[in-house]
Amino acid sequence: MTERRAIRVAGIVQGVGFRPFVHVLAGRLGLAGFVGNDERGVLIEAEGGAAALDALEAALVAEPPPAALVTAVTARRVPARGDHGFVIAPSVARSRAATLISPDLATCRDCVAELFDPADRRFRHPFLSCTNCGPRFTIVTGVPYDRATTTMADFPMCAACAREYRDPADRRFHAQPICCPDCGPVLRFLPGWTESGETDPITAAAGALRAGAVVAVKGLGGYHLAAPAADPRAVGALRARKHREDKPFAVLVPDVAAARTLCEVSPEEEALLRSVQAPIVLLRRRPDADVAAAVAPGDRHLGLLLPYTPVHHLLSAAVGAPVVLTSGNVSDEPIAHRDADARARLAGIADAALVHDRPIRTRADDSVARIVRSQRYLVRRSRGFAPAPLPLAVGAGRVVLGVGAELKNTICLLRGGEAFVSHHVGDLENAETLAAFTDAIAHLGRLLEVIPELVAHDLHPEYLSTKWALDQDLPLVGVQHHHAHLAACLAEHGEAGPAIGVxxxxxxxxxxxxxxxxxxxxxxxxxxxxxxxxxxxxxxxxxxxxxxxxxxxxxxxxxxxxxxxxxxxxxxxxxxxxxxxxxxxxxxxxxxxxxxxxxxxxxxxxxxxxxxxxxxxxxxxxxxxxxxxxxxxxxxxxxxxxxxxxxxxxxxxxxxxxxxxxxxxxxxxxxxxxxxxxxxxxxxxxxxxxxxxxxxxxxxxxxxxxxxxxxxxxxxxxxxxxxxxxxxxxxxPCTDGGISLGQVAVAAVRSS
Incomplete structure (x- = not known):
């Protein structure tokens, strides 16, 4: 018997290939109807047999596109219309940003294959991406999420890219960062931070690294500082110039096979390395690991990461050896992400720079994780994870801001039962990081189109985050530091307590x-x-x-x-x-x-x-x-x-x-x-x-x-x-990076 259902999908479901995914899925199941975007997410009306409709609903949760995050699927029966075929409907104008901005995601396998395929029109193009991967949060300037509200706005699509962008059957349908060598950003190599005229910047940068230079590399969420990991002189120079005496450096390796030459890698650790978030993964180092002692002095572990942008893939392949990849800053400063600032702050550290002209709107440090009992255990949550929401079934009627702590600061906004924890802001110990803190609050509020009604803060009166909160003309809730830690752990597991907390x-x-x-x-x-x-x-x-x-x-x-x-x-x-x-x-x-x-x-x-x-x-x-x-x-x-x-x-x-x-x-x-x-x-x-x-x-x-x-x-x-x-x-993370969620959870309950 034929029936029709209206199915609502909420979460990160726009700009991530969700409509084409539903279109193909419905066709495979023999369903009629339509799929479209509106102000609340994705709306599907599908008509067919009950078993096929059940299979559609199940697949929306179990098999979404890689860049999607489904937070809820609801369905109700509606009158049948006798439709023939399944179509992608035009989007409905949005009144508010009820849908979500995706985190930045690592280059997918299809794009990597194109990157190294001489027959492909995007062969060695440093900025290729599709609906399943590429920059998102770090390039978004406003809402709704389309090309005009990203830092790709100044790069008009060529005719070939525009055709792909409009084709629902194409992998780049409505991929906002879409570009190619004819219409995309340009990569340049700057030896001594001056123009060189190099026709192949990747080859030039790789040559500099092999020769022992320190190279600043403009990445997805900011600048990195790179050096050959096996070269003691180069790593020592990087430490001295960066004023980072002892803290371990991360190491970029081209693939898992290379990772295994340096560290022991379990199946769960391999999956984490290969994940769309592509964090730095802390792995037990092999005794014969070919890296300079100064990379991670005295540490039994190394932090390894795989390439997660086309630039990283190209550079890593060209160098042909592990490369130190650490944040582009002097110790205790925020990572540099704007070009002029990077030149001013990093020219005394890096001998050369690999740069491009696509602006970075929001800085985002690399995330760091490890595997504990076969489960992911975050050390730092930033690029690849933020600002994906966490469900929080408390205080759904109020917009609550949690301003976090002094160290490892993040901020959190609660909107409609979802908690949005920001990227890693850093330690609020200087003017630059304080500016990043206030920008994170303003930018996340703009993207979610909300204004805080309540601010939760730490009890310590000298924390800069607390001082900022006390300066706001808003109701305040002070949350004791360790209560916030444990509340974050409870909230993350969807629990309210009571429990014993350590x-x-x-x-x-x-x-x-x-x-x-x-x-x-x-x-x-x-x-x-x-x-x-x-x-x-x-x-x-x-x-x-x-x-x-x-x-x-x-x-x-x-x-x-x-x-x-x-x-x-x-x-x-x-x-x-x-x-x-x-x-x-x-x-x-x-x-x-x-x-x-x-x-x-x-x-x-x-x-x-x-x-x-x-x-x-x-x-x-x-x-x-x-x-x-x-x-x-x-x-x-x-x-x-x-x-x-x-x-x-x-x-x-x-x-x-x-x-x-x-x-x-x-x-x-x-x-x-x-x-x-x-x-x-x-x-x-x-x-x-x-x-x-x-x-x-x-x-x-x-x-x-x-x-x-x-x-x-x-x-x-x-x-x-x-x-x-x-x-x-x-x-x-169990660190102060999770405090803001705990503050929001406590404040939401107290104020309800």
């Missing part, structure tokens, strides 16, 4: 004025109760102690009532000054931070007394830990009953055990391992005790310290052995 990070202002960072909370989107925390210690010198972990070590030694011979002599006069500070009546900030505890143990083990980037001491302590050592130092928990003071995880016991073993001459690698296992045991014991007291069966883990795989695995395994369900991040 939040471990560097520092976040607590409701008692102390700097929290090792917390066990009974948490929901509506609120939290603090049930346990790490033992509090002074933070001598405040923020200076973050850059000088020996200061935190001094505080922990004082709290633990022990000493480590040799450490005062290693530090010298500043050690005596800090001891005097600890003895003085002057108030020092107090912290329960797991990150600062790891820093302190790193200094005790002789790993690092001073850092050059955030989290470095703790990261290097994890690297030091001997994987063959499984014993744990004790970290007893003083339990309190509900309604009394929170329980205390006695980390001073860990510190005393660390010092005792070091004084006995134990290897620091074994000491580091026992410390990690002990801290994991203490956190898990507190969470298990809290779960039993509160009758909870779920524990959420969040905070930047859970980028430490030794701690994450240790806490998670102990919780699961206790029969608890454990939630970890997958769609957002």
């Amino acid at each position: 939040a471990c990070d560097g520092l976040g202002l607590g409701t008692d004025g102390a700097l929290w960072g090792g917390e066990v909370l009974d948490v929901s989107l509506t609120g939290f109760t603090r049930l346990a925390h790490l033992e509090p210690v002074p933070l001598p010198g405040g923020a200076t102690a973050i850059r000088q972990p020996w200061r935190t070590a001094a505080a922990w030694l004082r709290t633990a009532g022990t000493e480590l011979p040799g450490l005062p002599d290693r530090i010298g006069a500043p050690w005596r000054a800090v001891q005097a500070l600890l003895d003085s009546p002057l108030d020092q900030p107090v912290t329960t931070s797991a990150g600062r505890l790891c820093d302190a143990v790193a200094a005790l083990c002789g790993v690092r007394d001073r850092t050059t980037y955030e989290g470095q001491a703790a990261i290097e302590l994890e690297r030091l830990a001997d994987p063959g050592v499984t014993e744990a130092y004790p970290a007893p928990v003083r339990y309190a009953h509900i309604g009394e003071e929170p329980a205390v995880i006695m980390a001073s016991e860990l510190v005393r055990a660390v010092v005792a073993d070091l004084r006995r001459g134990e290897e620091p690698a074994a000491v580091a391992a026992r410390f990690h296992h002990g801290l994991a045991a203490g956190l898990a014991a507190a969470a298990v005790g809290a779960a039993r007291e509160r009758a909870r069966d779920t524990v959420a883990l969040s905070g930047g310290v859970f980028q430490n795989m030794l701690l994450l695995r240790g806490v998670r395994a102990r919780l699961e052995r206790a029969g608890l369900r454990v939630l970890v991040h997958s769609r957002l």
Whole structure:
């Protein structure tokens, strides 16, 4: 029996080849009707047998085009019309941007095949793309999404491209960045940042790299700095000029086969490397990996990525060897994405530049991820992922803005039950990044055609994001830092709580004025109760102690009532000054931070007394830990009953055990391992005790310290052995990059 259904598809479904996909699918199923775009997404009216219509609905969810993101499919029966054939209907003018802008996507296989096919008219064209791949978010200037509202507006289509653009059967139907060598942007090579007249810029840039030069490469979301990865002199020069002393560099490899010569690659890691998001993937390096030691000093892992634009494909193939590909900036600055700014900031770093004349509207750093238990675990969410929405079934009636934290900042806008977390903005520590922050808020609001009705912010009054929020003439909701971390984890999993949450990070202002960072909370989107925390210690010198972990070590030694011979002599006069500070009546900030505890143990083990980037001491302590050592130092928990003071995880016991073993001459690698296992045991014991007291069966883990795989695995395994369900991040990072979603979720519930 024939029936007709009106089917509504929401999500990223415009400008991604969705209508041609439905047209082909309907034809295959023998259905009549039409498909078109309107202000709410894609509308289909299909007529035929019930089984064919069911198959159509199922395929819309299971088999969408690669660039599409389907967030909802709804259907209802309508009167049959007796249509013959299936057509693509003209688009309906949009009244508001209810549809979504796609993230930028890696070059698809079909386009790569054309790129290297001498018979194809786009052979070696550095800007080829189609509806399944290419630039999206980074080139969009406004809505509705069409060529006039992208940075391709100044490149009129030639007749051949226009024919493809209008043909529903073509892979480039309504592909807004469509172009070819006759009508697209132009790539140029600038040796010494001056015009060279080179007819083949890719060959020239590859030759410069093979000769050991540092080359600035204009990419999709900004400039990269490239250098031959196996050349110690070139990598050393890049480090020195960029003022990036220790933090690892990412490495571009041409394909998975090349990746396997440098690292171990599991099937899940291969799939992540090849994904349309094409992030940097953290992989376990092979002992014989042919890269300079300075690429990732002392690290057991390398961050590898595959080419994700035609320029990367061409350059990587021409170089024929791994290439360092790091953000185009000086340390702590935002990535350069405008040409004049790049020349001003990078000319002293790069010997040459590979540039083009397609403007980048929005900077977007490379995303970074790893595989944990066969699942994606994001370290940084940016290019390829942002601004794809996350469903958030709270506060659907209000537009809520979350302004994030100070470090690893993102912003988030809630509109109609969908949360849009921005690209990685960075650390709000200079004027350039603050400008990028305000631009992200304004631009995302324009694309979604919304104005915030409510602003959620961190409690810390000195965060620049908080100061910006307080300057707005809008209702405000302050959200405690670790509540936001755990709310983000809950919201990502579509849960509202209550659950037990373990939040471990560097520092976040607590409701008692102390700097929290090792917390066990009974948490929901509506609120939290603090049930346990790490033992509090002074933070001598405040923020200076973050850059000088020996200061935190001094505080922990004082709290633990022990000493480590040799450490005062290693530090010298500043050690005596800090001891005097600890003895003085002057108030020092107090912290329960797991990150600062790891820093302190790193200094005790002789790993690092001073850092050059955030989290470095703790990261290097994890690297030091001997994987063959499984014993744990004790970290007893003083339990309190509900309604009394929170329980205390006695980390001073860990510190005393660390010092005792070091004084006995134990290897620091074994000491580091026992410390990690002990801290994991203490956190898990507190969470298990809290779960039993509160009758909870779920524990959420969040905070930047859970980028430490030794701690994450240790806490998670102990919780699961206790029969608890454990939630970890997958769609957002556990770092402050996820804070904005948590703020929005909490504010939406509180205001509903």
